Amino acid sequence: MNFPADLRYSQDHEWCTEPADGVTTVGVTGYAAESLGDVVFVQLPEVGTTVAAGEVCGEIESTKSVSDLYAPVTGEVVEVNQAVVDDPALVNAEPHGRGWLFRVRVEALPAELLDAAGYGALVGAEA
C-alpha cells in the first residue's frame, strides 16, 4: 500500500497534512479504510469544537464494524468535509485525497507523528 510522502501519520491510522496558514487537513489512512471495509457513515466533530490529539472525536462505521475516530492533532475544527458526510464511500475510494474528513487550526503538529516510511513499517508489522 502506498502512503503519500507529504503526509504525517498517527498510530491510530489517521493522517494529516503539513499545516498551511496554520490549518491541517485530517483523514484516515488507506490501510484503515481497507481494514474497515465499505464505510457507510461518518460522524465528524462539529466546526468550532476543539479536538485533542489521541482522543476520540467521532465515529466511522462500515457494514461490518464501527470504529472510533481519533484526532491526530490538537486544535479547533474549522471545516468538515460535507462531501464525505454525504458520500462516505469517498473514504474507501480516495482515503488520502477527496475522502479527507476535517480541518483543524493547529499551533504545530505533534512530534510523535510518523512519516510515510515509519507508518508503512507500522502497518507492515501489523498486516
Added chain:
Amino acid sequence: MQPQDPPKQTPLHAVHVALGANMTDFAGFSMPLRYTSELAEHHAVRQGAGLFDLSHMGEIVLTGPQAAAALDYALVGNIGKLGHHRARYTMICAPDGGVLDDLIVYRTGEQEYLVVANAANTDVVAAELSARASGFDTEVTDASADHALLAVQGPAAAGLLATLTDADLDNLKYYACLPARVAGHEVLLARTGYTGEDGFELFCAPAAAESLWQALRAAGGPQVPLPAGLASRDSLRLEAGMPLYGHELTRARTPFEAGLGRVVKFDKGDFVGRGALLARKEAGPTETLVGLVARGRRAPRAGYPVVDPASGTPIGTVTSGAPSPTLGQPVAMAYVPVDRSAPVTELAVDVRGRQEPVDVVELPFYRRGA
C-alpha cells in the same frame, strides 16, 4: 480446538488468496471476509449473482433403515415425513429446550440423510447425533472433510447454472435437492441458501471444488457471479431476517423465543427436549425476536442494550445489526419483552452511550420480488 491451532483451510483457499481476498478466522477456518467491497458483493447477490465458498460448514451423514427414526428422536422436526430429495430447516435442542444448532437436513437416498451444521457446531452436532442414534439401526458419520460446499445465489443463479448442467432446474423446487453433474463434476445440487434470493448450494468432493468454482465464475460475465465473502453473507441473511447461531439462536433460548416454534413438531414420537419445549410452548415465551429499523444512521450492533425510550431502562438486547445495503438504513434483530414486540412500537438502542430511536418492524426486512 485449542487457541494455538492454526485455522483450517478450505479446498478453495488458494483461489481466495489468488483473488486477493481479505481472509478472516471464522469457526476455526480461514475464510474470505470480502474480496473487494462487501457492499458490491451484497448488491451483486441481490441484482445478479454471488459465488460463495461455504466449505467450512459441517456435513454429517446418516444411513440405515432407522436413519429417519433416529433423526426424529434427535431433532425437533419431522424428518420421517421428508420426501426423497427434499430438504428441511430444523434444529437440534438440548433436553432443556435450548438450541444446540440450526440445521438443514437433506434426504439424499431412501435410507440416507445429509445433515448440514454450522461450522462452529459441527463437532457438537456430530457427537450428539451419534449419542442420540445409539439404539437405532443407523450409522452416523461426520463427513465434513469429504465435502466442499459452494453456493451460487441471486436472481441470475439459475441461468448461470443452466449453462453447466443438464439437470432439470425448473423442477428443482425451493428446499429440494438432486444428484447432478455440473461442469463435469458429480454434485448434490440443492435449491437452498442463506441470502433471501433464489439460489443453489452445490456439495462436491474437495478435489472438484476449484474446477467447479472456476466453471461457475466463467459461466457469466466478468462480474457475474461475483465472488462473495462472509461479510456480505451476513448482511444478506440479516436483511432476509434469517437467524445466525450464536446471535439469534443460542443454547440459552428455545426456538419459541426466536419466533421459530413452527419448526418444533410435537405430532411425532418422543424426541430430545420434547417435555421442556412443550412446556415453553404452552407457557408462551416472555421475550421474542423482533426486527428493528433505526431512524438515524448509527447502527445498533450485536450486544447493544435495547432500552425504553422514555426511561432509558434496558429491556432487551440486540443480537445482530448493521447498516442495510438494500434499505439504506440500519437494521437489527433483538430480543425484547413480548409486550413491547408489536410493530410499530417505538424503542431505543443504546449505541455506545447515546440513545438512538428505533421502530419495531415485521421481519424480514427484505423479501425478494417485493
